[in-house]
Amino acid sequence: xxxxxxxxxxxxxxxxxxxxxxxxxxxxxxxxxxxxxxxxxxxxxxxxxxxxxxxxxxxxxxxxxxxxxxxxxxxxxxxxxxxxxxxxxxxxxxxxxxxxxxxxxxxxxxxxxxxxxxxxxxxxxxxxxxxxxxxxxxxxxxxxxxxxxxxxxxxxxxxxxxxxxxxxxxxxxxxxxxxxxxxxxxxxxxxxxxxxxxxxxxxxxxxxxxxxxxxxxxxxxxxxxxxxxxxxxxxxxxxxxxxxxxxxxxxxxxxxxxxxxxxxxxxxxxxxxxxxxxxxxxxxxxxxxxxxxxxxxxxxxxxxxxxxxxxxxxxxxxxxxxxxxxxxxxxxxxxxxxxxxxxx
Amino acid sequence: xxxxxxxxxxxxxxxxxxxxxxxxxxxxxxxxxxxxxxxxxxxxxxxxxxxxxxxxxxxxxxxxxxxxxxxxxxxxxxxxxxxxxxxxxxxxxxxxxxxxxxxxxxxxxxxxxxxxxxxxxxxxxxxxxxxxxxxxxxxxxxxxxxxxxxxxxxxxxxxxxxxxxxxxxxxxxxxxxxxxxxxxxxxxxxxxxxxxxxxxxxxxxxxxxxxxxxxxxxxxxxxxxxxxxxxxxxxxxxxxxxxxxxxxxxxxxxxxxxxxxxxxxxxxxxxxxxxxxxxxxxxxxxxxxxxxxxxxxxxxxxxxxxxxx
Numbered sequence: 001x002x003x004x005x006x007x008x009x010x011x012x013x014x015x016x017x018x019x020x021x022x023x024x025x026x027x028x029x030x031x032x033x034x035x036x037x038x039x040x041x042x043x044x045x046x047x048x049x050x051x052x053x054x055x056x057x058x059x060x061x062x063x064x065x066x067x068x069x070x071x072x073x074x075x076x077x078x079x080x081x082x083x084x085x086x087x088x089x090x091x092x093x094x095x096x097x098x099x100x101x102x103x104x105x106x107x108x109x110x111x112x113x114x115x116x117x118x119x120x121x122x123x124x125x126x127x128x129x130x131x132x133x134x135x136x137x138x139x140x141x142x143x144x145x146x147x148x149x150x151x152x153x154x155x156x157x158x159x160x161x162x163x164x165x166x167x168x169x170x171x172x173x174x175x176x177x178x179x180x181x182x183x184x185x186x187x188x189x190x191x192x193x194x195x196x197x198x199x200x201x202x203x204x205x206x207x208x209x210x211x212x213x214x215x216x217x218x219x220x221x222x223x224x225x226x227x228x229x230x231x232x233x234x235x236x237x238x239x240x241x242x243x244x245x246x247x248x249x250x251x252x253x254x255x256x257x258x259x260x261x262x263x264x265x266x267x268x269x270x271x272x273x274x275x276x277x278x279x280x281x282x283x284x285x286x287x288x289x290x291x292x293x294x295x296x297x298x299x300x301x302x303x304x305x306x307x308x309x310x311x312x313x314x315x316x317x318x319x320x321x322x323x324x325x326x327x328x329x330x331x332x333x334x335x336x337x338x339x340x341x342x343x344x
Numbered sequence: 345x346x347x348x349x350x351x352x353x354x355x356x357x358x359x360x361x362x363x364x365x366x367x368x369x370x371x372x373x374x375x376x377x378x379x380x381x382x383x384x385x386x387x388x389x390x391x392x393x394x395x396x397x398x399x400x401x402x403x404x405x406x407x408x409x410x411x412x413x414x415x416x417x418x419x420x421x422x423x424x425x426x427x428x429x430x431x432x433x434x435x436x437x438x439x440x441x442x443x444x445x446x447x448x449x450x451x452x453x454x455x456x457x458x459x460x461x462x463x464x465x466x467x468x469x470x471x472x473x474x475x476x477x478x479x480x481x482x483x484x485x486x487x488x489x490x491x492x493x494x495x496x497x498x499x500x501x502x503x504x505x506x507x508x509x510x511x512x513x514x515x516x517x518x519x520x521x522x523x524x525x526x527x528x529x530x531x532x533x534x535x536x537x538x539x540x541x542x543x544x545x546x547x548x549x550x551x552x553x554x555x556x557x558x559x560x561x562x563x564x565x566x567x568x569x570x571x572x573x574x575x576x577x578x579x580x581x582x583x584x585x586x587x588x589x590x591x592x593x594x595x596x597x598x599x600x601x602x603x604x605x606x607x608x609x610x611x612x613x614x615x616x617x618x619x620x621x622x623x624x625x626x627x628x629x630x631x632x633x634x635x636x637x638x639x640x641x642x643x644x645x646x647x648x649x650x651x652x653x
Contacts, residue, residue, distance in 0.1 A: 183359045186629045190587045191363070191621045194609060198617060199370045276486055283488050284591060284606050303492050307500065317489045324484035332480075 036260060043337035050333020053326040060323060064141040075139040076291045079130035084309055085110050087133075088121040096311070103308075124315050127301060136293040137316050143205070143294045144275045144323060151212045151274035152267050159217030160263060163224025164251050168232060178225075185218040193277055197286035204288045208278050216274060220266045227259050261338035268331030272324050279320055295320040345640075352636070356629045363625045364414060364618075368407055371614040397421055397615075410618075419619035424611055430619035434601060440510055441593065441600035445585045447516060448523035452581070453574075455524075456531025457567070463532065464539035465562060475532060482529025488591040491522035495595060508597040519596045523588045527581045534577055538570040575639045579632045586624055 034042065045051055088099030088111060095102075099111040099121065111120065124134040166177040193211040200207035231237060232255075240250050256263075281287030282296025290297065295316045302313030385393070394400045397420075398409060410420060419430035456479075463475035499507040499518055506515050542548065543566055551561045589602035597603070601620060608616035 179355070182355060183362060186356075186359050186625070186632055187363055188583050188586055188624050188628050190583065190590070191624050194605070194617070195367060195370055195621060198609060198612075198614075199373065272484075279486060280488065280587065280591070283486075284594070284609075286609055299489060299492075306492060306496055313489075313492065320486065321484050321489070324486070325480065328480055328483055 036257065040264070040337075044333065047333040047337055050330050050337070053330040053333065056322065056326040057330065060141060060326070061145060064138055064145050067138045068135075071135065071138070073132045073135040075131065075135040075293055077131060079126070081130065082114055082116055082120070082122070082126055083128055083130040084305065084312075085114060085116070085122055085126045085130075086309065087123060087125040087311055089123060090121050101309075125309075125311050127298075127312060128305065133298075133312065133315060136298060137295070137319055140293045140295040140298050140316060141319055141323070143288055143292070144278055144320070147205075147208060147212070147274050147278045148271045148327075150209055151216050151270050154213050155217050155220045155267055155270045156263070158213070159220030159266075160224050160256075160259070162217065163221040164228050164255055164259075166221065167225040167228025168247065168251065168255075170229075174225075181218050181221055184215060185222075187215065189215045189277070193281055194286065197281055204292060208281060208287055211277070212274055216270060220263070220270065223262050223266055224259055227262050228255060231255060231258055265331065265335045265338060268327060268334050272327040272331070275320075275323055275327070295323075349637070352633050356633060359629055360622065360626055361411075364411060364622050365407075367618045367621050368410055371618055372403055372406075374612065374614060397423075414622065419622065420615040422608075422613055422616045424608060424613035424616065430615050433604060433616060434619055434623055437599055437601045437604050440598050441589055441602060444516060444519055444523060444593070444598060444600065445582075445589060447520040448585060448588075449527055449581065451520060452524040452527030453531050456528040457535050457571075459528070459532035460535025461539060461562060461567060461570075463536040464543060464566075465558075467540060472536075475536070479529040479532035479536075482525045482532075485525065487522055487526060487588040488595065490525055491519070491592045491595040494518050494522050508595075510598050515596075515598075519592050519598055522592045522595075523585060526584045526588060530577060530581060530584070531574070534574060535570055538573055539566055542566045542569050572639075572643045575635055575642065578635045579628065582631050583628055586628070 044054060086099055086101050087097050089097050092098055095107070099109060101108050101110045111118075122132055122134070124132075124137065127133055127136065162177065162181075166174045166181075169177075189211070192215045193208070196211040196214070197207040200210065237250060237254055240254055245253075278287055278294060279296035279299070282289075282294040283300045285300070288294035288297055298316035299313055299320070302309075302316060306313050391400065398406055401409070413420065417431055419434070422428045422430050422433055425433070459475045459479060463472045463479075466472050495507060495518060499505050505518050509515050548561060548565055551565050556564075586602070589600060590606050591602075592598070593600040593603035594606050601623070604616065605620045607613075608620070
C-alpha cells in the first residue's frame with residue numbers, strides 16, 4: 001500500500017457537499033446571549049456577600065427617600081418636654097427598647113418621668129431637643145445617599161470624560177491633562193474639603209459637592225485613560241475609524257461599553273469615600289449644619305451624651321457603618337465578578 | 345534618573361505654588377480680621393493691628409509677601425493667638441502628631457501584614473473570613489466613631505487607659521489604636537490580594553516541591569515579594585492618617601496639628617488654616633516623591649525614566 005501521495009489523482013467528483021444541518025455546528029452558541037446588564041446581574045447574584053450588600057443598599061435608599069411617606073414625622077420638630085427619651089417600641093419589653101433608662105443604678109421609666117402619655121413612643125428615641133431620632137436618621141441617610149449620587153455623577157461625567165479625552169487625544173493634550181491630574185491628586189483631599197468648607201462659609205452641601213467636584217474624580221480619570229490607551233489601537237476601534245465614524249460616536253458606542261467594568265468598580269469605591277467625607281466634615285462641624293441633620297452631625301450630637309444615652313450615638317453610627325460596609329462589600333464583589341483573573 | 349528627579353521636584357514646587365495661591369485668594373475672599381473686640385478699639389489701634397498683620401497693604405502685595413515668606417519658612421501670624429507665628433504653632437505641635445502618626449503606621453502595618461498573610465495562606469477558611477471581616481470593618485468604621493467607642497469603653501468605663509490628654513506613653517495608646525485601624529485594614533487587604541497572587545506563582549510551587557517549610561516559603565519567598573508593592577500604599581496611608589488625626593486628636597485632646605487645624609477652622613483663623621494646608625500638601629507631595637524613588641530602588645523591574653509614562 002506504499003503509494004506515493006503525490007500520485008493521487010483528485011477529481012471533482014470525489015467531493016460532495018455536506019448538508020449544513022447534518023454535522024455538528026461549531027459556530028453555534030449554546031448559551032443565550034446576554035446583554036451587559038444581564039451579565040452584571042447574573043454575576044452579582046452569584047456572589048452572596050455582594051448580593052446581600054446590594055439588597056441592603058436598595059433597602060437604605062427606599063427607607064431614606066420613601067420612609068417619610070410611611071413615617072410622617074418632621075425631623076426638625078422639637079418637643080423639649082420629651083427631650084432625651086430612650087427608644088420605645090410598643091409591646092416590647094427588652095431593656096433599651098422599652099423606654100426605660102438606668103439612672104444611677106436604678107431602672108427608671110423615662111417616659112413616665114417626662115409625663116408622656118402611654119400612646120407616645122419614639123422608635124429610636126429622641127435627642128436633646130426632643131426631636132425624633134428615627135426621622136433624623138432617615139433624613140441624614142438621605143443626605144449621605146444624595147452626596148453619594150452626586151459623587152457618582154461627577155465621577156461618571158468629569159472623571160470618565162476627562163479620562164477618555166486624555167487617552168484618545170494623546171500627545172500634548174494628554175501630557176497636559178495628566179499633569180493636571182497629577183497636581184490635583186497630590187493635594188490631600190482633606191485639605192480641599194476644608195478649604196471649600198471654609199470658602200463656602202459653612203453652608204453645608206455646596207462645599208462638600210464643590211470639594212468632590214475638584215478632587216473626587218481623579219482616580220476614575222486615570223483608570224479610564226489607561227484603558228482607553230489600550231483600547232484605541234485595537235482592531236475594532238481602528239475599523240470604526242477607517243469607516244469614518246466620528247470620535248464622539250466611537251467613544252460612546254465602542255469605548256464606553258468596554259470601559260464599563262472599570263467604571264462600575266471605581267464608582268463603587270468613590271461612593272463610600274464620599275459618604276465618609278460628608279460624615280467626617282459634618283462631624284467636625286464644617287459640613288452639614290443644623291437644623292439639617294446628617295449622620296456626621298447626629299454622631300457628633302450623640303457623642304456628648306454617650307455615657308448616659310448611648311443610643312443617641314449608636315444608632316446613627318450603626319447606620320453609617322452599615323452604609324459604608326454595604327458599598328465596600330458590593331465594590332469588592334463587583335471587582336471579583338468583573339476580574340477575569342480572580343479565581344472563585 | 346536625574347532628569348526624572350528634577351522633573352518631579354519641579355512639579356512638587358508647582359503643586360505647592362498652586363495650593364498656596366488658591367488657598368491665599370480663597371482666604372482673602374473670606375470675611376474676618378484679626379481684630380478682637382473690634383467695637384472697643386480706636387481707629388488708630390485698629391490700623392496698628394492691621395499693619396502688624398500686613399493687612400493694610402493691597403492684596404496683590406500681600407500675596408507676594410506671603411509667597412516670598414514661604415521660601416523663608418514664614419507662614420504669617422496667627423489671628424487666634426495674637427502674636428504667634430503660624431510656623432511656630434505648627435512646629436510646636438508637630439511632635440505629638442508625628443509620634444501618633446508614626447505609632448499608628450507601625451501598629452497598622454505590622455498587624456495588617458499579619459492579618460493579610462493569614463488571610464492569604466488560609467484562603468477560604470474561617471481564619472481568612474475573620475481576617476477579611478476585620479479588615480473590612482477597619483475601613484467601614486469611621487475613625488471618629490472608633491475613637492469615641494475606644495475612649496468610652498477602654499478609657500472611661502474600664503479605666504484601663506487615660507481618657508484624654510497628653511502626658512506620657514499611656515496617653516498615646518488609645519489614639520494610636522483609633523488611628524491605626526484604617527492603615528491596618530488597608531494593609532491587610534492589600535497584602536492578602538497580593539499574596540494570593542504570589543502564592544500561586546511558579547517559584548512558590550518550586551519552593552514547595554523542594555520541601556521548604558510553610559513558614560520558610562511564606563516568610564522568605566511570598567512575603568518579600570508582596571512587601572515591595574506595599575511601598576505604593578505610603579501616600580494614601582499618610583493622607584488617611586492626616587484625616588484621622590484631625591478628629592482623633594480632637595477627641596483625645598492631643599496637642600497636635602490636627603487638633604489645631606480643626607480649632608482654627610472653627611474660629612476662622614485664616615493664616616493658620618493656610619499654613620497647615622500648605623504643610624499637609626508639602627508633606628504628602630514629599631511622601632509621594634519618596635515613594636516613587638524608593639520603589640524604583642527596591643524593585644529593579646521599575647525603571648524611572650524622564651518621560652513620565
